Amino acid sequence: MTDNIKLADYLFTRLVQLGVGSIFGVPGDYNLRLLDYVVPAGLHWVGNCNELNAAYAADGYSRINGLSALITTFGVGELSAANGIAGAYAERSPVVHIVGTPPRPLQDSRALMHHTFADGEYGRFAAMSTHITVAQTKLVDAQTAPDKIDWILQQALIHSRPVYLELPDDMPGVLVSSANLKTPLSVPKIPSPAHEPQVLSRILERVYSAKQPVILVDGESRALGILDQLDTLIKATNWPTFVPVFGKGLVNESYDNVYGLYAAGFGDELAKKYFESADLILTFGPHYSDTNTYFWTTVPKDALAITFKDSTIQIESETYRDISPASVLSQLLQSLDSSQIINPTGPPKQVVTTDDINDTDIIAQKNFFRLVNPIFGEGDIILTETGTAAYGGRTFKLPPKARLFGAITWLSIGFMLPCTLGAALAKREQNAATGASNQTTLIIGDGSLQMTAQEISVMIKEKLNILIIIINNEGYTIERVIHGRKEKYNDVPFWRHTQALSYFGADEEHVKENTWTAKTCGELQEILRNDRVHSGQGVRILEVMMDREDVQEGPLLYMLNKQKAEEAAAAGN
Amino acid sequence: MTDNIKLADYLFTRLVQLGVGSIFGVPGDYNLRLLDYVVPAGLHWVGNCNELNAAYAADGYSRINGLSALITTFGVGELSAANGIAGAYAERSPVVHIVGTPPRPLQDSRALMHHTFADGEYGRFAAMSTHITVAQTKLVDAQTAPDKIDWILQQALIHSRPVYLELPDDMPGVLVSSANLKTPLSVPKIPSPAHEPQVLSRILERVYSAKQPVILVDGESRALGILDQLDTLIKATNWPTFVPVFGKGLVNESYDNVYGLYAAGFGDELAKKYFESADLILTFGPHYSDTNTYFWTTVPKDALAITFKDSTIQIESETYRDISPASVLSQLLQSLDSSQIINPTGPPKQVVTTDDINDTDIIAQKNFFRLVNPIFGEGDIILTETGTAAYGGRTFKLPPKARLFGAITWLSIGFMLPCTLGAALAKREQNAATGASNQTTLIIGDGSLQMTAQEISVMIKEKLNILIIIINNEGYTIERVIHGRKEKYNDVPFWRHTQALSYFGADEEHVKENTWTAKTCGELQEILRNDRVHSGQGVRILEVMMDREDVQEGPLLYMLNKQKAEEAAAAGN
Structure with missing residues (x-):
């Protein structure tokens, strides 16, 4: 190891040391010079369709891998990612958000550049980031850059939340000291207190x-x-x-x-x-x-x-x-x-069967999740998007080492699809050492899907083994349950979901054999028995048709019934 | 007019008075009660696929109509829209961003609600908005709400920039004084100074x-x-x-x-x-x-x-x-x-012809824009996305009253597609009074398209007459020109663009007759002669194939040649 190293190499070496294998993001003219260093550093570059999707994917990757990185460009790119970064903050996912900013001479001279408000002000987007990241820093000189990088990466790890790193476009090639790199970064321990x-x-x-x-x-x-x-x-x-x-x-x-x-x-x-x-x-x-x-x-x-x-x-x-x-x-x-210690007798465990389900039954929320559950294997990842999917996912019995992502607090619909990309990629990288193979299954409603659907093309490009189950109930059923169950504002445009793989660039042969639609429980069960569904290659799509107001027992049904009772009362008056 | 009116009715009445006909946005559980008032107020609700697209569409609508409104939900929704709002700020588009926030009792008690960071803090997203909007206000009581609304709408109009309006979920039905509504809102004039x-x-x-x-x-x-x-x-x-x-x-x-x-x-x-x-x-x-x-x-x-x-x-x-x-x-x-005053003789005008173009020529940037130009009619709207499309669009000779949107300062790729939706909708509303009809044409590269493609489904749903010309050059050509012309990070996933209309829900019959691909200038010219292309109904898609490094003369060619010269010099050393 030489005494000096280019700044971008320093940053990416640290990320590699911390177990990061892939970086998410979108190219932009203030980050292109930084991107030149990604692949040479041994990192995989995932070019996402847009920055929000990239942030969601980085969050998913981090939840499996323990740390992730995202590169966007000044203003336009970073602001598109803001909601994804905020979600990572809310649900404790350490994402290093690296923003390529205009070169220092332009910032110093307050030049009226594009991607600004043409008013010479370069600080406003960094100021915004202070509300949604746990630490922020700006690399502006060779002397302080290595320590700043080490510090910000530690903050991400200590707090398990996103951090914000500004990197001007003329900095990636600047030489900095490589001395720190000899010591792996570690998280400082909390000293044991007297009590x-x-x-x-x-x-x-x-x-x-x-x-x-x-x-x-x-x-x-x-x-x-x-x-x-x-x-x-x-x-x-x-x-x-x-x-x-x-x-x-x-x-x-x-x-x-x-x-x-x-x-x-x-x-x-x-x-x-x-x-x-x-x-x-x-x-x-x-x-x-x-x-x-x-x-x-x-x-x-x-x-x-x-x-x-x-x-x-x-x-x-x-x-x-x-x-x-x-x-x-x-x-x-x-x-x-x-x-x-006592060895208590816990409550009896609930036994879930599917004996009561007939082949001709329509697919209802109350039977769908029971039917799908058996396809999950040890170490698989299951992602259930906010809405009926997440409520259903709570009832899954998970195999050992399986991970489930559900709707916790941030609840940004559209999140789970790019998150699936990130999680599946992280899992594949983990499995590379052992030769193991895992499936990643996303269950998502049609309303949420429309938010971020284009990221399916990146899943295809990355050749990930992902099953996407689309619950087609013609709109935002969870919103219908909360309020306005018959209102048009809870509908979404009609899409032909079975054409997604073809539109988003999968091989025509693959498309034919890996797209399914199910309307009845019998159809669903037959499809689920197909090897290509439960343990196939590449991206597969299964569309299941459900009723617009069908929800599982629990809070959703409670709210729906409350709404109906209020309507009835109003009609009676 | 009664003395009192519900708050939401007050707000929407003001928007209608100011000429707003449609509202953009996405439903969310903190804005559903507000959405109940949209249609009864005589406004059209455009449910967008996601909030960034909604903000972009609202910006486009505002540039034609003079004012627009966008409704999102707290946290997740408003942050997704941030980049679109910032663009409206940078390029002076008055957008009223209305955010449905948690009910006052929850905010006052600092409840750990979803769409927050579960820390009782409700002010951080509003704080972020101060950097990208020209005025902000929060409606929390009946007494001050009408004046706050009037004030914030005036700020949007005075500055021609976006404003931010927080509306707690328990406020839409609160009664407020309707007295102000008798006087139409006007923008205060600047007093004539002595000089x-x-x-x-x-x-x-x-x-x-x-x-x-x-x-x-x-x-x-x-x-x-x-x-x-x-x-x-x-x-x-x-x-x-x-x-x-x-x-x-x-x-x-x-x-x-x-x-x-x-x-x-x-x-x-x-x-x-x-x-x-x-x-x-x-x-x-x-x-x-x-x-x-x-x-x-x-x-x-x-x-x-x-x-x-x-x-x-x-x-x-x-x-x-x-x-x-x-x-x-x-x-x-x-x-x-x-x-x-003098009647000067200006420079001679450049005459553009297409005589030098042969049918067998591949479609190059230098001939494409000349060939397309004749399809534009009086009052049409032409949108040219950041990248080669925007550079080409600068050379168009525009018919009277035609509007052209190009790449100015914010340059957020993906912007123009939802912007097209908003602009076309505003134009149709303007034309409703006169019975006139206009076409809206979007020219966009494949890289930009992938950012926001799903909004095509909303164009279809809204039955707008839009021609989308997709420049397929396999990636971000403008980034290739700036840096990394052969780098993979400037590529994008492969999509089958001619399947877009079908995937996004257009009638199968319509799809067949309204999708085209052109590889040569002869093919392009024949397609452009088709009535359905230049003056058709609904959304149509024309994919044109161009070379990955083909750019017009001007700054792009200058940068590309500079890059090539640097490569040659590096290779020679």
């Missing part, structure tokens, strides 16, 4: 005295980096384990003591009874948005909970700050004496 | 003494509301009149003294010679970005210019502030004594 032993002993005391304990694994556990430890805890205790929506896919549902989703009053009655009479709820990575908690009905009471979150542990109403959840959990696992 | 007579006499003095005068009409003249006056001035003086890129389509190119684009060293040599030896350049609505001025080579020297811009008039190096350009121009027209 750590006390926290541990309080936890152990509660653990040993618990008569009806529960483990609750929420989605921010991923950001805390404690998933392996949690797996050990779940096995060691054998305690009934539940997940909120965000936690689904982070624990092994094949264990007898793992129940999957806890939905309080919107789920299994016996699970609710057990949960609500628990005397200890070990809670990890909580994320208490309305949509992740069934309007906060699944949030444990303070008195019952011990909650591990970012650099704090809360025991009953007391919050211990500046403490590492990972460190305390690690000590807990080391200290745990299995003979002192 | 106005002096300014006028200085201008007249220069006008009467000019020996080689020029009129230069730039694009911000539209925002100044002086287009009709300029038409009078151009006819009254008969002076040679030029436009920068942004001004193209704002003056009547059928007049003998109107020359179209002035491109300095990148255009006609004799025009440059005349322009550079002028002793007076009456300049209106200047917009001096690099891309609108051929790197500032078309900007008149201070000593020669009298420049009319927002509330200032500049004469030589002296700037008079707080003065109305429209008022001064109006007085100038009234005072002007035609017998005292």
